Amino acid sequence: MEGKTVGGSKIEMSAIMQPNQANPAGNVHGGEIMKMMDNAAFVCAQRHALTNVVTARVDELTFHLPIYVGNLVICQAKLTFVGRSSMEVAVNVFVEDLYSSDPNQKALSGYFTMIALNAGKKPICVPPLEITAEEEQADYERGRERYNNYKCLRKA
Numbered sequence: 001m002e003g004k005t006v007g008g009s010k011i012e013m014s015a016i017m018q019p020n021q022a023n024p025a026g027n028v029h030g031g032e033i034m035k036m037m038d039n040a041a042f043v044c045a046q047r048h049a050l051t052n053v054v055t056a057r058v059d060e061l062t063f064h065l066p067i068y069v070g071n072l073v074i075c076q077a078k079l080t081f082v083g084r085s086s087m088e089v090a091v092n093v094f095v096e097d098l099y100s101s102d103p104n105q106k107a108l109s110g111y112f113t114m115i116a117l118n119a120g121k122k123p124i125c126v127p128p129l130e131i132t133a134e135e136e137q138a139d140y141e142r143g144r145e146r147y148n149n150y151k152c153l154r155k156a
């Protein structure tokens with residue numbers, strides 16, 4: 001099976017946050033952003049696997065900054081590790097205040113483990129991840145470590 005590059009599956013999605021996504025004070029609900037992150041992880045993993053994928057796990061989901069109604073939210077996803085049928089997708093969310101010239105800031109980050117499924121809803125093999133840069137190699141090694149740690153926890 002021929003490998004695929006990290007860049008070939010990267011995705012960026014953006015949306016303006018609306019009042020129906022927030023509480024009365026204007027803070028966007030975390031679940032709204034998590035759903036956007038899950039969608040970005042799905043697209044990224046499906047681009048790589050070219051088959052249906054499902055979310056198996058979310059790790060290290062961290063809220064760095066609040067997001068408010070009217071903010072532009074930019075969600076970036078890229079593969080960091082690929083196993084036999086699983087793929088780890090790093091998802092970073094940036095927020096832009098459209099009423100300010102301040103630079104974008106990271107608002108959330110996390111890792112989504114996606115599993116490739118065949119038509120019978122059984123896990124199937126995915127192409128290996130082709131590493132083309134030192135940063136990708138470092139991401140891959142950290143992803144493999146998270147993958148192995150999780151496997152050890154499941155066995156215990």
